[in-house]
Amino acid sequence: MWAAAALVPVAGAVVAVALLPVDAANPMWVWGAAAVVGVGSLIKVPTTSGSEFTPAAIVVGALPLLARQTPGGIEHIFTLHDSMLVVTLGLTFSWVLRAARGDDPRRLAAGVLRRAASFTVYLWVFDWVQRAVVLPTGPDGSPNGWEPFVHFVFAAGASFMAEVLSAGFDQTLGSWHRWEGRVRLALRDLNVFTALWAAGALFGLAYEAIGWWALAVAALPYLFTDGAFRRLHAARRTYAQMMRALAQIPEVGGHTQPGHAHRTAALASEVAVELGLGPEETETVELAALMHAIGRVTLNEPNILRMGYTDADLARWGSEIVGEASALAEVAEVIRRQHEPYRSPGEDRDPDVPIASRIIKVCSAYDIATAETGFSPLEAMERLHQGSVYDYDPDVVAALRKVLERRGAFGLVRSR
């Protein structure tokens, strides 16, 4: 893997040398832009999927639009050749900087290659659309002001497709549904992608009219948006931290085994991915699994202990606590139905019981059997199989088995 990772900067250097003769009248533009791409790659913009978007995209987004006033009219600063040189030099430079910083070489190689793909697609499509799509000119022959916008939308759209599809290829070992999950997750990065590339195009277009003042025009809105992304990201992290903390209250109260909530959540989200659930559904499963035993905090209430309670009561109380937050309505519903059997006698399957509830029922039972009752993983699986007439959905049990096998939980060596 190291060898493959090291090939990336070597390939970059080779391509850069091949492209080397600079077209531009002023080569400083090319070197400068490449340096900014390299340094910009060190700053990470937080995204939903965890993809590594960086402000380098702003520079590349501006390249095909950058133009200046010359005696003969307005002239583009970068040819396609120069732009490609900027991208190759910049990404190679960024590889050197980030390797020196100590980034993981595999992630680094994958990230640089994805960037190279999306940048190249943007530049090529832009070049092609520029020649293919010409909007009607004004009565005095002046160029149509909307033309650059149309070109940009085409090129950026194509580049985003490259970005999303390459996110799927990042994990080529996975099965189809996991590839699909990666792609769906990458689609959620559209906000960060749009902001970065549009800020670049904004700078390119405004530079033509007002020179370096364009920096203010592009930077102010982008900085606002960047701040919003960071704020949102921090809030997401805080929320996750808080849910993890609250999930442990029944544990410190002595109502469940220490670590039960975390282990069940980790197992349940893996099972959800194994069953082919999308990123949103997996998130719901994870949250609900984390909070599934929260109804037990009511168990230090003397009245409740005196009157007795059932699993259904516990599930309902838990769902009432969580359901107080309207954003968690779905999670609350999953928690409310977690105790229900997946089918009743004579019925194929109860379609009303959400898949997430069925996953939690199985994973929670498995964790209680192994951590509390003291069964071995294989014995616990046997109980689950026995219970799969009504209680445990056999599909979920099968997925759990695959997950546990992958984790090596059974300690078995597979003979071939």
Added chain:
Amino acid sequence: MRAPVRRFLVGSAYFLAGVGVLWLTYPGAFGVDLPLWLLFTAAYVVLSYQSVEVNDRLYASSSVMPVLTAGVAFALVSDRPGIDQSVVFAMTLMAALGPLVPEDLRLRRLFQPAANLGQLAVSAALAGLVIEAVVGDLSVSMVLETREAFRVAVAGSAGAATYSAVNFVLVRNAVVWTYGRRDLIPWSRMGMIVGSQTLMGVLGGLLGAVVVTARPAVVPLILFVYVMGHLSIIAYSRLREAHESTLRGFVKTLETRDLYTRGHTERVAYFSRLIGERLGFNGTQLEQMRWAALIHDVGKLAVPVELMQKRGPLDDDEYRRLRTATHLVDDLLSEVDFLRPMVDIASGCHPRLAGEDFGQVGHTHTTSPSLEQKVLAVADAFDAMTSNRSYRMASSQSRAFAALRRDTSPLFDPLVIDALEQALAEVGQTYGPPDYLTEVGVETGEAAHAHD
């Protein structure tokens, strides 16, 4: 004069001022490019609806930007010498359309839109005059020289500063005249608002220049960038709401079990805010107090059942066990980076520990309680004393204050107690039963025993 009458007078005065300004600036014909005007007006109206509260202090509203962009764009296009009245009118009319929120009109809330119309029209007209004065004589073709661009930036920022300063003064005065309260919008906010709007003005001015030099495509591009940030801000405030309501779910569970403590957390939060405002806490501190109040009793969820069953005050050993259980929850909550300062406040607010071993238990390792801890402790003890418990009756407000003052705990700072007493007097509220009910024969809890 009664408030509705004052409101009517202020509303109509502002409205008339707005209409007057429109009439004064009307040049006889519309005078500017109508499609462009409609485009900017649409952007302005949309942005006016979309202001989002980021937190207590910061409102992400950028509705001033389209007005200034339009002003600069029109001023650069017009080649009339001197101040072009049609530019000023175009800006004034645009600003006046902002407050026409359908929701307000449907509910027949007329005061707010009418006053806003007046105040925005006046602000925009003055901003228009400033812009015309700076760049009125400038006329550009395809490209701006550096000096021209500089003047455009100055025009935008000066226009925005005028707009927001005038607007601030008018809003503040309307509030003061109508409600007679001076503490609603402090003057200290003016600097921040005008500063951020001036920055927006630079952007708006330059944008106007780019638009008129035949590059309208910058408008959708800037909207792309802006809208993405805006959506994130909306998602962020939703998340914050979810965050808070999730915690509230836990608090509610806690309180529904015990009839006597129902609403306790909300009241403690309210009293902390009253004290905090009185002591001049800033937005961040007030926000912290709110969260600290919200979590100060969550630890009770982990209290062992035999302590929950106990009727009557706890003895020292039992109290220590109770604190151990709640500290386990405090430990959990302080794993959340955001909550750590609030957990510090909340875990140090329980007075029993303050006298004896404050500093060894809990998360604070200071030897004396912080002001925030004192505020929460006073709010907590005051509410506990003025509400009924299963084992005692509530005491009256004056007796509760007297008991708090008698207590020697360093948490019950006389300064904080005075602040609460004055704040309650100011809002005209009294808690607990009247004095004559508690004066004789009823055993009332002393401060240190009354917390819960």
